[in-house]
Amino acid sequence: MVSSDIKKYNKKYDYSYCMGAFPTFELIHCRSGAADSVYIHSKTSESIRDKITAECQRAGIPVVLNDRVIEKVRDKESCLLLGIFYKYEMSLDHGRNHVVLVNPSDSGNLGTIMRTCVGFGIKDLAVIEPAVDMFSPKTVRASMGAIFHMNVQYFKNFSEYQELFGEERICYPFMLKGEERLGDFSHPQEKAFSLIFGNEAAGLDDDYLEVGRSVRIAHSEDIDSLNLSLATGIGIYEFTKSVDFP
């Protein structure tokens, strides 16, 4: 890509950015095929510059020293490294566990949830539209590059997801009215699961009580509800407890 063509991010572009060293290394390691180029600012420390240059050379990714492009695109002054990548399509894996987000409306939340998913070994995320843009630099940054470890697929509505994946697995919608308390039951290991979470403000509507086995995270009446990324994190933690992490 020609430096003069690079502009502040817009959802309609077919490319996006990851900002900062950690996410850029994840891009190079996990999605080098999508990477267009890596921009380095003159204030980058020599050790990071050498390391990223070596890794880009190995992966065949052009490295450009150019302060102006980074300063034009970044949203935090501390960002000294920019990875440019083309957006790509992904499909969820049938055999694996999924997280399903219905109408997520906050880019930061979406990224944080990706980071938690990858942290607990869940690599497949379904997003039900309308929803925020998974490739926005804000989401990529909040994910700390976890997005490059995942399959993320968008669906027009929940029925579309359910038709493709519903039969083979157990769906667990998380709702304030959920019938079973998280932690009080166990998921049969021979089946895959999908953990379903609603929008930040509205949660899941009552129709989801008919989908699979509804779950509630019991909490005191002193709060209205848990924050979405917290609820998702607690749900994923409980469902992946038997996995043998370090």
Added chain:
Amino acid sequence: MVSSDIKKYNKKYDYSYCMGAFPTFELIHCRSGAADSVYIHSKTSESIRDKITAECQRAGIPVVLNDRVIEKVRDKESCLLLGIFYKYEMSLDHGRNHVVLVNPSDSGNLGTIMRTCVGFGIKDLAVIEPAVDMFSPKTVRASMGAIFHMNVQYFKNFSEYQELFGEERICYPFMLKGEERLGDFSHPQEKAFSLIFGNEAAGLDDDYLEVGRSVRIAHSEDIDSLNLSLATGIGIYEFTKSVDFP
């Protein structure tokens, strides 16, 4: 307080604000003694205006209709209600479970953690300095008013906390190097616990391995660490599982 004296928040003032209906109701219900006044914007719906006016009257809190003050102070245009309160001092309860945050640096995280604490019935939060201001409007908003349900006490350093509360309870520092895996052991119910979490960027340093029983939240090597508010939420969830919430 005279309207013309009300300025944008500054940490050095002896008063602060809560913005929006939900946190303002929490202020009136839980900390009416600290409340100075409630400001209502002319765009507030009639039903909320009536409800808040009735509750303020019952609690003896003056209600002021004044758009200019709200527009000067708020940081989101959607805010139509402002509660003004004087800062107050709190002390932790000796018999109860605590969360301890060492050097939290993000106001939003601090508020989100308060909300999660209250959600799982933990009403005592220790904050080890240096740390962000618990009364900043950003923290109050992220807490969704949960701050008004809690005791929060600041300590100059961890030793000061430990001398006052260490003997009577079991301390669990959460660390990447923690010796026991969360979920693999259980806390003896007859003792109180303190769950200790480090700073967003640095975590807890190795000295904390000597404090009580260190805990790790096992996760995959594909991420560096979990987000602080996520780790705190998961820890609190696991430790309060036996509590009989609805």
